[in-house]
Amino acid sequence: MAKLDGKVAIVTGASKGIGAGIALRLAADGASVVVNYARSADAAGLLVAAIKKAGGHATAVQADISEPDQIKTLFKKAVDEFGHVDILINNAGIYEFGDLAGVTPESIDRQFGLNVKGLILATQAAAETFPAAGGVVVNISSGAGVTPIAQAQVYSATKGAVDNLTRSLALELGPRKIRVVGVAPGLTATEGTSGMGEEGAAPFVARTPLGRIGQPADIAAAVAFVVSEDGNWITGETLQVGGGLRL
Numbered sequence: 001m002a003k004l005d006g007k008v009a010i011v012t013g014a015s016k017g018i019g020a021g022i023a024l025r026l027a028a029d030g031a032s033v034v035v036n037y038a039r040s041a042d043a044a045g046l047l048v049a050a051i052k053k054a055g056g057h058a059t060a061v062q063a064d065i066s067e068p069d070q071i072k073t074l075f076k077k078a079v080d081e082f083g084h085v086d087i088l089i090n091n092a093g094i095y096e097f098g099d100l101a102g103v104t105p106e107s108i109d110r111q112f113g114l115n116v117k118g119l120i121l122a123t124q125a126a127a128e129t130f131p132a133a134g135g136v137v138v139n140i141s142s143g144a145g146v147t148p149i150a151q152a153q154v155y156s157a158t159k160g161a162v163d164n165l166t167r168s169l170a171l172e173l174g175p176r177k178i179r180v181v182g183v184a185p186g187l188t189a190t191e192g193t194s195g196m197g198e199e200g201a202a203p204f205v206a207r208t209p210l211g212r213i214g215q216p217a218d219i220a221a222a223v224a225f226v227v228s229e230d231g232n233w234i235t236g237e238t239l240q241v242g243g244g245l246r247l
């Protein structure tokens with residue numbers, strides 16, 4: 001029997017990058033996976049097809065996680081399809097880089113609206129939906145949550161808030177057997193970071209003891225551990241998963 005047989009997981013922002021890697025891994029470990037996406041229907045559909053071809057169970061559901069009503073619809077569709085939800089991976093997130101002078105009310109709202117507001121409301125929906133036996137929420141943070149990056153002041157602040165929420169929500173939800181755990185990637189090769197190229201990544205690689213940037217599968221392996229029975233004594237903590245990189 002696979003580790004996550006019988007479990008249902010929602011992975012937000014799973015059409016690409018780290019979220020897609022997590023969806024693939026949780027499905028390989030036996031979970032039925034809801035692949036959430038905002039715009040990339042084709043990519044989400046291809047991922048679902050790949051999971052099914054490998055013998056897994058998955059469905060794609062469109063929902064913009066910065067829109068509260070769409071979060072509710074996502075959970076309803078997940079229950080309609082698979083009957084229950086046991087695991088939520090709060091992965092959907094955006095990062096915008098630039099000087100303080102270029103920060104606008106809109107750029108703040110975009111990043112906080114998805115990375116923080118969306119994460120809180122998705123966790124609220126999960127807490128309402130999880131069975132009495134409990135569940136697990138994983139918040140995908142960033143090393144920038146503890147060591148902020150210059151020119152990513154707003155993004156770093158959203159991830160600092162995520163780490164704080166991991167702790168406060170674990171305190172509140174622990175008595176209901178709901179664990180809340182953070183996983184904080186270092187620089188990881190995804191569609192979102194592909195524009196940096198090798199030259200842009202080089203300074204990060206130079207400061208990474210393990211000497212490379214991460215792959216979505218590296219982050220997914222940590223998530224798979226955290227949501228499994230082997231992680232059942234971990235809550236309220238954020239695991240740094242970046243090859244030893246301190247940003």
Ligand SMILES: NC(=O)c1ccc[n+]([C@@H]2O[C@H](COP(=O)([O-])OP(=O)(O)OC[C@H]3O[C@@H](n4cnc5c(N)ncnc54)[C@H](OP(=O)(O)O)[C@@H]3O)[C@@H](O)[C@H]2O)c1
Binds near residue numbers: 016
């Ligand atoms: N890559 C890194 O180096 C790195 C490092 C540390 C932390 N992280 C964190 O890891 C997470 C994923 O990053 P990534 O690099 O994999 O991102 P990415 O390659 O840019 O992919 C982003 C994913 O999020 C989805 N998404 C965007 N806006 C959404 C919304 N409003 N509602 C639902 N889904 C939405 C996208 O779906 P559509 O294409 O369908 O819109 C896509 O599947 C983020 O929380 C990020 O902060 C990344």
